[in-house]
Amino acid sequence: MGSYAVKEMFLTLQGEGMQVGRRAVFLRFAGCNLWSGREEDRATAVCRFCDTDFVGLDGDNGGRYDAASLADKVVALWGALPHPLVVMTGGEPLLQVDSELLTALRARGVETAVETNGTQAAPEGIDWICVSPKAGSEIVQRSGQELKLVWPQQGLDPATLESWDFQHFLLQPMDGPDLAAAREAAIAYILDHPRWRLSTQTHKVVGIR
Numbered sequence: 662m663g664s665y666a667v668k669e670m671f672l673t674l675q676g677e678g679m680q681v682g683r684r685a686v687f688l689r690f691a692g693c694n695l696w697s698g699r700e701e702d703r704a705t706a707v708c709r710f711c712d713t714d715f716v717g718l719d720g721d722n723g724g725r726y727d728a729a730s731l732a733d734k735v736v737a738l739w740g741a742l743p744h745p746l747v748v749m750t751g752g753e754p755l756l757q758v759d760s761e762l763l764t765a766l767r768a769r770g771v772e773t774a775v776e777t778n779g780t781q782a783a784p785e786g787i788d789w790i791c792v793s794p795k796a797g798s799e800i801v802q803r804s805g806q807e808l809k810l811v812w813p814q815q816g817l818d819p820a821t822l823e824s825w826d827f828q829h830f831l832l833q834p835m836d837g838p839d840l841a842a843a844r845e846a847a848i849a850y851i852l853d854h855p856r857w858r859l860s861t862q863t864h865k866v867v868g869i870r
Contacts, residue, residue, distance in 0.1 A: 665731055665757050666691040669720025672738050675748060676864025678791055678809050679829050680774065685746045686738045687870070688731075691715055691723075693752040695778055695795055708778070708795040710811065712836055715752035732765035739771075746772045755781035755802075763787065776809075777802060793833075794822065809860055811835050812847055823856060833860040 668691040675683045692698075696706035698716035703709050718724050722734060739745040747766060749758055755777045763786040766773055774789035779800040783790050790805030796816035804826035810819055812832045819832065832851060834843035851857045864870065 665726050665728070665762065666718060667720075667723050667726060667731070668715050668718060668752065670722040670734060670738060671870060672740075673870050674864065676869070677833065677860050677862055678831060679807050679858075680789065681860075681863055683746060684742075685748045685774070686735050688735060688747050688749045688754075689713075689715060689720065690749065690751045690754045690757050691718055692756055693778075694756060694780060695753065695798055698752070707797045710835055710837065713750075713752070728761045728765040731762060732769050732771065735766065735771055736769050744772065745770060746774065748774045748776065750776040753778055753781065755783055758784065758787075760784050760786065779803070792827070807831065809833055812850075813843060819850065819854065819857060830857045831860040832857050833862070836862060836865070 668689045670686060670688050673685060673687055675681055675685045693715055695708040696702065696711055735747045736745060754775050758775060763773060763784060772788050775783065775787050776791045776793065778798060779792040779794050779802040780798050783802050791807040791809055792802050792805050793809045793811060794800050794817065796814045807829045808822060808825060808827040809831045810817065812835060832847040834840060834847045847859060851859055
């Protein structure tokens with residue numbers, strides 16, 4: 662029986678990408694393979710711009726779960742409404758998401774989405790795969806519904822990703838002190854490369870988690 666380390670789970674609206682605005686249970690797994698999550702390690706991490714706390718099990722509804730209890734918690738957080746959606750994120754969720762958990766979620770009628778850095782192959786059965794590649798990492802998951810590139814990233818040219826098998830290609834301006842410049846650069850790139858689309862972190866704009 663699987664044991665899953667969960668940082669937090671909460672009901673919110675999807676803030677980014679092609680499914681922006683959808684009601685969703687966010688299931689944040691603890692741990693990542695591109696950064697420890699500790700500030701003292703950020704300067705030497707593969708991914709240095711992460712803005713998410715995924716360390717420990719101390720967030721809302723955090724803890725260790727087996728597949729059945731985790732799926733039950735997702736349904737409980739969704740409530741009595743139809744068409745439940747869970748967005749599995751992290752950290753790096755594909756270090757933990759497996760067929761046992763997906764089977765438990767599917768048995769409860771839950772639609773599944775994952776936001777991954779693409780360094781781990783996705784198991785079969787995920788309804789929506791969003792890959793957000795990070796410069797300096799080895800991307801093995803090169804197919805899915807959505808490729809969302811946080812940009813600009815030195816060492817990652819969007820044009821080199823267009824041969825990957827995704828339905829949607831999005832540029833998301835990197836948050837931080839240079840957000841305005843990143844947004845302008847992303848808009849300019851998309852105006853010249855219409856296959857790409859702008860992704861804005863609307864949850865930060867409207868003030869939700």
